[in-house]
Amino acid sequence: MSSAAGIAPFSEDHAESIRMVRDSAAGIADGAARARALRFTMPGFSAETWRQMGELGWIGLAVPEAAGGSGLGQAEMCALSEELGRALAPEPLINAALSAALLAEAGETAVLAKLLAGEAVVLTAWQDRANTLSPCIAADATRRFIAMGAGATHFLMPVGDGLQLVEASACEVTHEATHDGGHLTTLRAPAGTPVGQAALAPALDRAALATAAYLLGGMEAGFAMTLDYLQTRQQFGKIIGTFQALQHKAADTKMHIALTRAAVEQAAAALDAGVAGDEAAALVSRAKARASEAAMLVGQACVQLSGGIGYTDQYDVGLYLRKAMVLAPMFGGAALHRARFMALSPETEDA
Template identity: 45%
Template sequence: MTIEWTQEDLEAREEQVRMIRDSAVTLVSRHGALERARETRYSDLGLDPAIWREFCEMGWTGLRVPEEKGGAGLGMLEYVALLEELGKGLVPEPLIEGALTAALLPQAAATAHIQGEQLILPAGIGGVDQPPVCRDNALDGEVRRVSLASAADAFLVACDQGLALVDKDAAGLTLERQLQQDGSHVATVKFNNTPVRELVSSVDVDAALEDATLGCAAYLLGVMQAAFDETLSYLKIRRQFGKEIGSFQALQHRAVDLKIQIELTRAMVTSAARAIDQEFPIERIRRAVSTARVKASTAAMLVTREAVQFHGGIGYTDEADIGLFPRKVLVLLNRFGGVDGHKRRFMSLIDEEDA
């Protein structure tokens, strides 16, 4: 049943969102946004463990987990606001993945994860053609493209029996790392009669994946907003023919077009978040999430590429910060479903509604 919000409800949510945004802005600026994004590129872990623990201390890992299970019990509006601000700073810590596992782990493991005692990352949840096989409490098989696998203490693995919690140092588990365009890494996690710490069942994987998918869209919104802001600043200081290039009407029109794409994305992300918070019918939630995800991916690619072009030749050099943004977008395009997959899901939901 859909939850109706009163004006008081809306005002309370707006205040919570503002507080979340303020705390995220403070943390990102305190640790240095783009400077730290550069520092973590090509590093062994791909993140800063101290900052990840700070995320946990602030309750961000369990932000969507109910209070009775040790989380903050907040809604999607707060979650997408947080991820937008983290996206602006190109924050490398895997909050989306960490929040996904926090929602699915059994109580003891979830508590350790939420409190920062262990980092448990998802492996294959939401998309694996041939999941590992679990027999006699041991896994065999592999999962590809596990994000920041080297930083994990354990993995929550999608297998043929559901979800399996496996320690990274368990016997028979090996990693094969591959670098990505933004300097982070993914890995193929291989299991050879690897013991399972615990099998997990009776959890709502679909709901957790909707959160993660919309979280990716919100993070991309932050990335494109920051790239746009950097570009506006550049247009105000770069001079040609005796005047700032931002005064040229052709560039102004291009900038306005990009701003429109950003605001359309923001509206779609907010609409999908409200659909989840107000407990709309699941088909409507899925349509809204897929719409926001597709728009965020296509708009982020457009905005960040255009931002590089606005900077001219220097924008294509590795030294230019503006180039960090499209690289981040590239690695997120297919996280929790690509554009084509979400278009197909949207159309299948429309067909079901019309049937």
């Protein structure tokens, strides 16, 4: 991993771009209350918020300017995903951004323009089974595990060596509720409209890294709630945050978050610096493996540190654990990415 280890820090312009993306998210991703209100509804996210995301350029954040996007990098996409994770935003932005990148590379313009404007919801249906990073390319296959697919206007499917676009209304779909109040869609689709070719593997890696960043944002928000509880709740006449056993558990939790941030930021910086191929895939897998595992550990710790109230559905800290349960396996879970990391970097023990 020599070239990744030597990645230079972000320039001041790049850092400012990342700050601006974070600031834009602060005004629209307004926290757990909105996510709680949308749980177990269909389609499970707000059409108005989706249009705002389009207007802000979020859906096409990493799409080249020549194709109508913002032309920004993976670091900006991860910063945005992190802020959405803090707010538990239910909109399927990461999958739609994947679709936008693929449509732009394939040269499709009409539906892409609607997607970038927030007037369409195009989701990539690439998976036919759990625990895989290999895209399904069979035309007649059942596509599975499409998050928030009830709100899709179109599905983008890899078929053979190209991509096909099909309207959602033409598909046979079923939806299964998930722990976080969203749903996963299974679909069977008729033959779609060919839209060209695009490199799917690196695009899926970028989506996996953005998902790791979303999990990171959720970890930090849930831990911030927990620290506030530890610093205010009293037991036996003392603030419980002064109890050594709880301090040790909180310290371990903070360490998991810090290590996840380091892995996500290194991978994003490497991709923006042009690192590609196996080296890029290994860095993404390290970040996603760590984020998927840490999100579960941190979520569980935050619930436990919050005492009895942490186990109630009314207390928001549990929402972050529920979200982690759904997102940890998305675009490959911890075990799958750890195995890929070791296969690509057999000389490296840190996963």
